[in-house]
Amino acid sequence: MAANDRLSVAFAALADPTRRDILVRLREGPSSVGDLAAHYPMSRPAVSQHLAVLEKAGLVTRDRRAQWNDCSLTPVGLDEAAAWIAQQRAEWTERFDLLDEHFRNRRDHAETPDDTRTGGSR
Amino acid sequence: MAANDRLSVAFAALADPTRRDILVRLREGPSSVGDLAAHYPMSRPAVSQHLAVLEKAGLVTRDRRAQWNDCSLTPVGLDEAAAWIAQQRAEWTERFDLLDEHFRNRRDHAETPDDTRTGGSR
DNA sequence: GTAGTATGTAAGTAAATACTTACGGAAAGG
DNA sequence: CCTTTCCGTAAGTATTTACTTACATACTAC
Numbered sequence: 564m565a566a567n568d569r570l571s572v573a574f575a576a577l578a579d580p581t582r583r584d585i586l587v588r589l590r591e592g593p594s595s596v597g598d599l600a601a602h603y604p605m606s607r608p609a610v611s612q613h614l615a616v617l618e619k620a621g622l623v624t625r626d627r628r629a630q631w632n633d634c635s636l637t638p639v640g641l642d643e644a645a646a647w648i649a650q651q652r653a654e655w656t657e658r659f660d661l662l663d664e665h666f667r668n669r670r671d672h673a674e675t676p677d678d679t680r681t682g683g684s685r
Numbered sequence: 686m687a688a689n690d691r692l693s694v695a696f697a698a699l700a701d702p703t704r705r706d707i708l709v710r711l712r713e714g715p716s717s718v719g720d721l722a723a724h725y726p727m728s729r730p731a732v733s734q735h736l737a738v739l740e741k742a743g744l745v746t747r748d749r750r751a752q753w754n755d756c757s758l759t760p761v762g763l764d765e766a767a768a769w770i771a772q773q774r775a776e777w778t779e780r781f782d783l784l785d786e787h788f789r790n791r792r793d794h795a796e797t798p799d800d801t802r803t804g805g806s807r
Numbered sequence: 808g809t810a811g812t813a814t815g816t817a818a819g820t821a822a823a824t825a826c827t828t829a830c831g832g833a834a835a836g837g
Numbered sequence: 838c839c840t841t842t843c844c845g846t847a848a849g850t851a852t853t854t855a856c857t858t859a860c861a862t863a864c865t866a867c
Contacts, residue, residue, distance in 0.1 A: 579855090581855095606856075606857065606858080608858085609855070613855090
Protein backbone atom coordinates (compact mmCIF):
# COMPACT_ATOMS: atom_id res chain seq x y z
CA MET A 564 0.00 0.00 0.00
CA ALA A 565 3.04 2.26 0.49
CA ALA A 566 0.95 4.14 3.03
CA ASN A 567 3.18 4.47 6.04
CA ASP A 568 1.99 7.90 7.06
CA ARG A 569 0.15 8.04 10.33
CA LEU A 570 -3.16 9.11 8.85
CA SER A 571 -3.27 6.26 6.38
CA VAL A 572 -2.41 3.78 9.11
CA ALA A 573 -5.19 5.13 11.31
CA PHE A 574 -7.82 5.05 8.58
CA ALA A 575 -6.76 1.59 7.48
CA ALA A 576 -7.11 0.39 11.05
CA LEU A 577 -10.65 1.77 11.18
CA ALA A 578 -11.56 0.12 7.88
CA ASP A 579 -12.38 -3.21 9.49
CA PRO A 580 -15.60 -3.96 11.36
CA THR A 581 -13.92 -6.27 13.83
CA ARG A 582 -11.38 -3.64 14.78
CA ARG A 583 -14.05 -0.96 15.13
CA ASP A 584 -16.04 -3.31 17.34
CA ILE A 585 -12.98 -3.87 19.48
CA LEU A 586 -12.71 -0.12 19.97
CA VAL A 587 -16.37 0.11 20.93
CA ARG A 588 -15.97 -2.73 23.36
CA LEU A 589 -12.88 -1.24 24.94
CA ARG A 590 -14.82 1.93 25.51
CA GLU A 591 -16.46 0.18 28.44
CA GLY A 592 -13.13 -0.47 30.02
CA PRO A 593 -9.83 -2.28 29.56
CA SER A 594 -9.96 -5.94 28.75
CA SER A 595 -7.67 -8.89 28.32
CA VAL A 596 -6.94 -10.31 24.91
CA GLY A 597 -8.65 -13.57 25.71
CA ASP A 598 -11.84 -11.90 26.92
CA LEU A 599 -11.94 -9.84 23.75
CA ALA A 600 -11.33 -12.81 21.50
CA ALA A 601 -14.25 -14.70 23.03
CA HIS A 602 -16.65 -12.34 21.27
CA TYR A 603 -15.44 -12.96 17.73
CA PRO A 604 -15.69 -15.96 15.43
CA MET A 605 -11.96 -16.15 14.89
CA SER A 606 -8.92 -17.48 16.64
CA ARG A 607 -7.23 -15.66 19.48
CA PRO A 608 -4.07 -14.95 17.48
CA ALA A 609 -6.24 -13.26 14.87
CA VAL A 610 -7.60 -10.89 17.50
CA SER A 611 -4.10 -10.34 18.80
CA GLN A 612 -3.03 -9.32 15.32
CA HIS A 613 -5.98 -6.96 15.03
CA LEU A 614 -4.86 -5.43 18.30
CA ALA A 615 -1.37 -5.02 16.90
CA VAL A 616 -2.84 -3.06 14.00
CA LEU A 617 -4.82 -0.86 16.35
CA GLU A 618 -1.77 -0.35 18.52
CA LYS A 619 0.38 0.66 15.59
CA ALA A 620 -2.30 3.15 14.61
CA GLY A 621 -2.15 4.72 18.05
CA LEU A 622 -5.70 3.71 18.90
CA VAL A 623 -5.00 1.15 21.58
CA THR A 624 -2.28 0.52 24.14
CA ARG A 625 -1.32 -2.86 25.45
CA ASP A 626 0.05 -2.94 28.97
CA ARG A 627 1.45 -6.30 29.81
CA ARG A 628 1.33 -7.12 33.52
CA ALA A 629 2.41 -10.61 34.32
CA GLN A 630 0.84 -12.91 31.75
CA TRP A 631 -2.20 -10.71 31.38
CA ASN A 632 -2.39 -7.96 28.88
CA ASP A 633 -4.69 -5.06 29.47
CA CYS A 634 -5.85 -3.47 26.27
CA SER A 635 -7.00 0.11 26.65
CA LEU A 636 -7.99 2.92 24.39
CA THR A 637 -5.73 5.78 23.59
CA PRO A 638 -7.07 8.85 21.82
CA VAL A 639 -3.99 9.81 19.82
CA GLY A 640 -4.68 8.17 16.49
CA LEU A 641 -8.33 9.02 16.46
CA ASP A 642 -7.61 12.68 17.06
CA GLU A 643 -5.64 12.97 13.86
CA ALA A 644 -8.23 11.14 11.81
CA ALA A 645 -11.03 13.22 13.26
CA ALA A 646 -9.07 16.41 12.66
CA TRP A 647 -8.52 15.58 9.00
CA ILE A 648 -12.17 14.78 8.39
CA ALA A 649 -13.30 17.82 10.33
CA GLN A 650 -11.15 20.17 8.31
CA GLN A 651 -12.25 18.61 5.05
CA ARG A 652 -15.86 18.85 6.03
CA ALA A 653 -15.52 22.42 7.17
CA GLU A 654 -14.12 23.72 3.91
CA TRP A 655 -16.42 21.45 2.00
CA THR A 656 -19.56 22.66 3.66
CA GLU A 657 -18.48 26.19 3.01
CA ARG A 658 -18.03 25.33 -0.60
CA PHE A 659 -21.42 23.65 -0.83
CA ASP A 660 -23.05 26.64 0.75
CA LEU A 661 -21.48 28.88 -1.87
CA LEU A 662 -22.64 26.54 -4.58
CA ASP A 663 -26.12 26.46 -3.18
CA GLU A 664 -26.20 30.23 -3.06
CA HIS A 665 -24.90 30.38 -6.58
CA PHE A 666 -27.71 28.22 -7.89
CA ARG A 667 -30.27 30.09 -5.87
CA ASN A 668 -29.13 33.32 -7.45
CA ARG A 669 -29.23 31.79 -10.89
CA ARG A 670 -32.73 30.56 -10.37
CA ASP A 671 -33.88 33.96 -9.17
CA HIS A 672 -32.23 35.93 -11.93
CA ALA A 673 -33.18 34.04 -15.06
CA GLU A 674 -34.69 30.81 -16.21
CA THR A 675 -31.74 29.40 -18.23
CA PRO A 676 -32.74 25.76 -18.15
CA ASP A 677 -29.15 24.65 -18.24
CA ASP A 678 -29.17 23.09 -21.70
CA THR A 679 -25.50 22.16 -21.67
CA ARG A 680 -26.49 18.51 -21.77
CA THR A 681 -25.97 16.47 -24.98
CA GLY A 682 -25.85 19.26 -27.43
CA GLY A 683 -29.12 20.89 -26.49
CA SER A 684 -31.44 20.73 -29.47
CA ARG A 685 -34.00 18.05 -29.64
CA MET B 686 -11.39 -8.00 3.31
CA ALA B 687 -15.01 -9.04 3.69
CA ALA B 688 -15.75 -5.48 4.69
CA ASN B 689 -18.65 -4.50 2.49
CA ASP B 690 -20.37 -2.27 5.01
CA ARG B 691 -20.45 1.37 4.10
CA LEU B 692 -18.30 2.54 6.97
CA SER B 693 -15.51 0.13 6.16
CA VAL B 694 -15.61 1.14 2.51
CA ALA B 695 -15.41 4.80 3.43
CA PHE B 696 -12.51 4.37 5.84
CA ALA B 697 -10.66 2.14 3.40
CA ALA B 698 -11.05 4.80 0.74
CA LEU B 699 -9.54 7.38 3.08
CA ALA B 700 -6.63 5.11 3.96
CA ASP B 701 -4.62 6.11 0.91
CA PRO B 702 -2.67 9.35 0.58
CA THR B 703 -3.32 9.68 -3.13
CA ARG B 704 -7.05 9.40 -2.63
CA ARG B 705 -7.02 11.88 0.23
CA ASP B 706 -5.05 14.27 -1.93
CA ILE B 707 -7.62 13.88 -4.69
CA LEU B 708 -10.31 14.89 -2.23
CA VAL B 709 -8.33 17.93 -1.15
CA ARG B 710 -7.76 18.90 -4.75
CA LEU B 711 -11.41 18.51 -5.66
CA ARG B 712 -12.25 20.83 -2.82
CA GLU B 713 -11.15 23.68 -5.05
CA GLY B 714 -13.64 22.67 -7.68
CA PRO B 715 -14.57 19.89 -10.10
CA SER B 716 -11.88 18.58 -12.38
CA SER B 717 -11.45 16.21 -15.27
CA VAL B 718 -9.78 12.86 -14.80
CA GLY B 719 -6.86 13.80 -17.01
CA ASP B 720 -6.17 17.03 -15.14
CA LEU B 721 -6.22 15.17 -11.87
CA ALA B 722 -3.93 12.43 -13.12
CA ALA B 723 -1.33 14.96 -14.23
CA HIS B 724 -0.49 15.64 -10.59
CA TYR B 725 0.39 12.10 -9.62
CA PRO B 726 3.31 9.87 -10.54
CA MET B 727 1.11 7.09 -11.85
CA SER B 728 -0.80 6.24 -14.96
CA ARG B 729 -4.18 7.76 -15.79
CA PRO B 730 -6.03 4.46 -15.39
CA ALA B 731 -4.61 4.17 -11.89
CA VAL B 732 -6.15 7.53 -10.98
CA SER B 733 -9.38 6.46 -12.62
CA GLN B 734 -9.43 3.40 -10.40
CA HIS B 735 -8.78 5.53 -7.33
CA LEU B 736 -11.74 7.63 -8.39
CA ALA B 737 -13.85 4.51 -8.67
CA VAL B 738 -12.96 3.65 -5.08
CA LEU B 739 -13.86 7.14 -3.92
CA GLU B 740 -17.09 6.99 -5.87
CA LYS B 741 -18.08 3.67 -4.37
CA ALA B 742 -17.42 5.13 -0.94
CA GLY B 743 -19.80 7.97 -1.66
CA LEU B 744 -17.08 10.60 -1.50
CA VAL B 745 -16.99 11.64 -5.14
CA THR B 746 -19.41 11.75 -8.03
CA ARG B 747 -18.45 11.43 -11.64
CA ASP B 748 -20.65 13.21 -14.10
CA ARG B 749 -19.79 12.27 -17.64
CA ARG B 750 -20.56 14.99 -20.13
CA ALA B 751 -19.47 14.21 -23.63
CA GLN B 752 -16.00 12.73 -23.41
CA TRP B 753 -15.13 14.81 -20.38
CA ASN B 754 -15.77 13.62 -16.92
CA ASP B 755 -16.28 16.10 -14.15
CA CYS B 756 -15.28 14.73 -10.79
CA SER B 757 -16.88 16.48 -7.85
CA LEU B 758 -17.10 16.01 -4.14
CA THR B 759 -20.11 14.61 -2.43
CA PRO B 760 -20.41 14.76 1.35
CA VAL B 761 -22.36 11.56 1.94
CA GLY B 762 -19.61 9.09 2.77
CA LEU B 763 -17.64 11.49 4.85
CA ASP B 764 -20.62 12.27 7.00
CA GLU B 765 -20.94 8.70 8.16
CA ALA B 766 -17.24 8.36 8.85
CA ALA B 767 -17.18 11.63 10.74
CA ALA B 768 -20.26 10.65 12.71
CA TRP B 769 -18.71 7.37 13.79
CA ILE B 770 -15.49 9.00 14.94
CA ALA B 771 -17.35 11.82 16.63
CA GLN B 772 -19.49 9.47 18.64
CA GLN B 773 -16.51 7.38 19.63
CA ARG B 774 -14.58 10.41 20.66
CA ALA B 775 -17.45 11.84 22.62
CA GLU B 776 -17.97 8.80 24.78
CA TRP B 777 -14.26 8.27 24.97
CA THR B 778 -13.47 11.72 26.19
CA GLU B 779 -16.16 11.34 28.80
CA ARG B 780 -14.57 8.12 29.87
CA PHE B 781 -11.11 9.66 30.02
CA ASP B 782 -12.45 12.48 32.12
CA LEU B 783 -13.95 9.98 34.52
CA LEU B 784 -10.70 8.07 34.59
CA ASP B 785 -8.77 11.21 35.27
CA GLU B 786 -11.09 12.12 38.07
CA HIS B 787 -10.85 8.61 39.42
CA PHE B 788 -7.09 8.76 39.58
CA ARG B 789 -7.19 12.20 41.06
CA ASN B 790 -9.45 10.94 43.83
CA ARG B 791 -7.29 7.92 44.37
CA ARG B 792 -4.21 10.00 44.69
CA ASP B 793 -5.89 12.23 47.19
CA HIS B 794 -7.50 9.49 49.23
CA ALA B 795 -4.90 6.76 49.60
CA GLU B 796 -1.83 5.23 48.04
CA THR B 797 -2.90 1.62 47.15
CA PRO B 798 -0.28 1.20 44.45
CA ASP B 799 -1.16 -2.21 43.04
CA ASP B 800 -3.44 -5.27 43.02
CA THR B 801 -5.67 -3.77 40.41
CA ARG B 802 -5.92 -6.81 38.22
CA THR B 803 -6.44 -10.61 38.25
CA GLY B 804 -10.06 -10.16 39.08
CA GLY B 805 -12.97 -11.02 36.90
CA SER B 806 -13.63 -7.50 35.79
CA ARG B 807 -15.12 -7.96 32.36
C1' DG C 808 11.42 -28.54 39.69
C1' DT C 809 6.36 -29.51 36.86
C1' DA C 810 1.81 -28.16 35.20
C1' DG C 811 -1.32 -24.60 33.73
C1' DT C 812 -2.63 -19.95 31.97
C1' DA C 813 -2.35 -15.91 28.93
C1' DT C 814 -0.09 -14.21 25.41
C1' DG C 815 2.96 -12.81 21.11
C1' DT C 816 5.17 -14.51 16.99
C1' DA C 817 6.52 -17.48 13.00
C1' DA C 818 5.06 -19.92 8.86
C1' DG C 819 1.81 -20.77 5.43
C1' DT C 820 -2.27 -19.76 2.42
C1' DA C 821 -6.33 -17.58 0.11
C1' DA C 822 -8.01 -13.28 -1.10
C1' DA C 823 -7.83 -8.38 -1.84
C1' DT C 824 -5.18 -4.26 -3.37
C1' DA C 825 -2.42 -1.12 -6.31
C1' DC C 826 -0.36 -0.73 -9.99
C1' DT C 827 0.91 -1.59 -15.16
C1' DT C 828 -0.07 -1.95 -20.48
C1' DA C 829 -3.48 -2.86 -24.03
C1' DC C 830 -7.80 -2.20 -25.84
C1' DG C 831 -12.66 -0.37 -26.94
C1' DG C 832 -16.37 3.23 -26.72
C1' DA C 833 -18.19 7.93 -27.32
C1' DA C 834 -18.05 12.60 -28.77
C1' DA C 835 -15.64 16.68 -31.50
C1' DG C 836 -13.83 18.15 -35.74
C1' DG C 837 -11.80 17.76 -40.07
C1' DC D 838 -15.95 8.76 -43.70
C1' DC D 839 -11.41 9.17 -40.51
C1' DT D 840 -8.59 11.04 -36.71
C1' DT D 841 -7.99 12.82 -32.22
C1' DT D 842 -9.19 13.39 -27.44
C1' DC D 843 -10.86 11.75 -23.06
C1' DC D 844 -12.06 8.14 -20.68
C1' DG D 845 -13.36 3.29 -18.49
C1' DT D 846 -12.39 -1.55 -18.34
C1' DA D 847 -10.00 -6.05 -19.09
C1' DA D 848 -5.90 -8.77 -18.15
C1' DG D 849 -1.73 -9.60 -15.75
C1' DT D 850 1.50 -9.11 -11.77
C1' DA D 851 3.67 -7.90 -7.34
C1' DT D 852 2.61 -6.64 -2.81
C1' DT D 853 -0.36 -6.57 1.25
C1' DT D 854 -4.00 -8.34 4.13
C1' DA D 855 -6.64 -11.60 7.09
C1' DC D 856 -6.83 -15.49 8.67
C1' DT D 857 -5.14 -20.38 10.19
C1' DT D 858 -2.15 -23.82 13.12
C1' DA D 859 2.08 -24.57 15.65
C1' DC D 860 5.29 -23.01 18.77
C1' DA D 861 8.11 -20.14 22.27
C1' DT D 862 7.82 -16.95 26.28
C1' DA D 863 6.56 -15.23 30.80
C1' DC D 864 4.34 -15.63 34.82
C1' DT D 865 1.43 -18.31 38.69
C1' DA D 866 0.56 -22.15 41.59
C1' DC D 867 1.90 -26.28 43.41
